[in-house]
Ligand SMILES: Nc1ncnc2c1ncn2[C@@H]1O[C@H](COP(=O)(O)OP(=O)(O)O)[C@@H](O)[C@H]1O
């Protein structure tokens with residue numbers, strides 16, 4: 350489904366600020382895989398997702414999606430097949446446009462935008478139904494500007510937008526980290542049900558170790574721009590939050606002491 | 612009588628600059644790009660319009676050429692916008708600089724269009740107003756009353772076309788590009804192409820207003836572009852401050868009314884004895900003052916919200 354082969358990515362090459370963010374990352378996701386990604390700050394988790402989405406082009410290596418080589422495809426073209434959420438709830442929606450306009454924009458993903466009317470009356474019922482599953486009452490506020498919604502509401506809306514046209518791949522980068530615990534749980538539950546319902550292949554970065562173990566079917570641990578641990582099957586079943594926490598902080602300390610030596 | 616003429620005159624001018632304000636609105640507010648191409652594309656519109664209107668001398672055709680000249684001006688303006696857009700998106704030139712580069716180049720291009728003459732007159736030829744002028748008397752008031760409806764029609768067509776466009780899928784993608792570019796890319800839209808399209812539409816409309824002004828004045832002046840963008844911005848900000856900016860329609864109506872208020876204000880100040888040479892300074896000051904009013908208004912509104920939140 351998604352294959353990363355030996356990806357390297359360096360920021361500010363040949364300058365004093367040179368930073369190797371991805372240092373030979375290889376990863377294989379099968380159709381329907383839900384992979385959670387953990388790792389300390391600066392491990393390269395976001396950069397890996399950015400490389401997959403095409404926000405940054407890689408220095409070397411190969412990325413393919415569903416058998417198609419997308420290594421050099423610009424990000425708006427990759428977006429046809431990918432839904433994406435960030436930590437910042439403001440990133441995924443257009444604040445000065447209404448809820449229905451935002452939905453209509455994402456509903457057109459992968460199609461050519463022509464001179465047809467932007468928000469079709471015939472789609473309104475569908476938008477309302479889709480919104481009502483959030484349980485936030487947004488279905489009655491189609492004409493409300495998104496900028497007036499709370500962070501949690503916006504993130505929930507972004508999740509709907511990212512999946513309104515079922516993507517081949519869903520990229521989630523700590524998408525509940527900026528929300529209060531109750532809202533975070535709600536958005537996480539919603540994520541699980543949408544992903545399960547549509548069998549969407551998903552890559553989710555999280556700082557919550559128990560979320561990482563309890564959601565999805567695989568967990569990877571990143572450190573220093575590398576994938577240092579892949580947990581799946583029996584090994585993952587037998588893993589506890591405490592043990593994983595220990596592994597996690599060991600790699601974090603390694604990365605830290607590496608820096609100290611430098 | 613003198614005041615009536617003056618009043619009608621500033622409405623006439625206001626309606627022409629309302630078209631300009633619509634164009635500047637597309638770049639400044641919809642795309643969130645302060646586009647300086649405007650100072651050049653406004654004149655391009657005027658230049659193309661007079662040169663095309665002149666074709667009636669050898670070819671005849673009544674008001675066919677004057678009317679077609681408006682469409683030609685729009686297309687020429689759109690091309691200037693595309694140039695700025697390509698400089699900005701393909702060569703990654705910052706938007707302000709891209710606009711300045713196009714504007715500077717257009718100074719020469721406009722002279723070339725006008726056959727290397729600083730001004731070109733179409734006095735005595737048919738213009739878009741001719742059939743209506745023929746219907747009324749030759750006194751100043753009647754003439755203005757014949758001109759104003761024609762400008763209104765051009766403004767109305769432009770407004771309706773713009774409102775329609777901004778509600779299409781393309782128009783919606785354009786608005787989103789100015790609102791949240793990342794989100795637009797995530798919706799598999801090429802944001803760069805949207806910027807080029809938006810700048811084309813914006814400068815097309817700006818050139819159209821330049822063309823209508825040239826038809827109104829019966830000449831084009833290669834130097835007349837300086838400060839045009841400021842006039843457009845002033846109209847938008849005055850409109851927003853007085854008439855609000857709650858929705859896209861509200862925004863557009865505000866820009867139109869803002870342009871008219873601005874013109875009336877300018878003519879009053881000039882009437883009060885301010886020398887015409889202070890005109891550009893006045894335009895710039897109005898923008899600064901209107902921005903001050905806007906910023907203060909927003910501060911007060913935010914304080915109110917904070918106080919209301921505390922009460923909860
Ligand atoms: N746009 C950028 N420019 C320069 N350095 C960057 C950029 N983005 C990330 N980095 C650096 O790359 C490394 C990996 O960052 P990131 O992938 O964001 O880590 P995280 O695992 O916390 O998401 C960090 O050292 C970060 O400072």
Ligand SMILES: [Mg+2]
Pocket residue numbers: 394395396
């Ligand atoms: Mg990160």
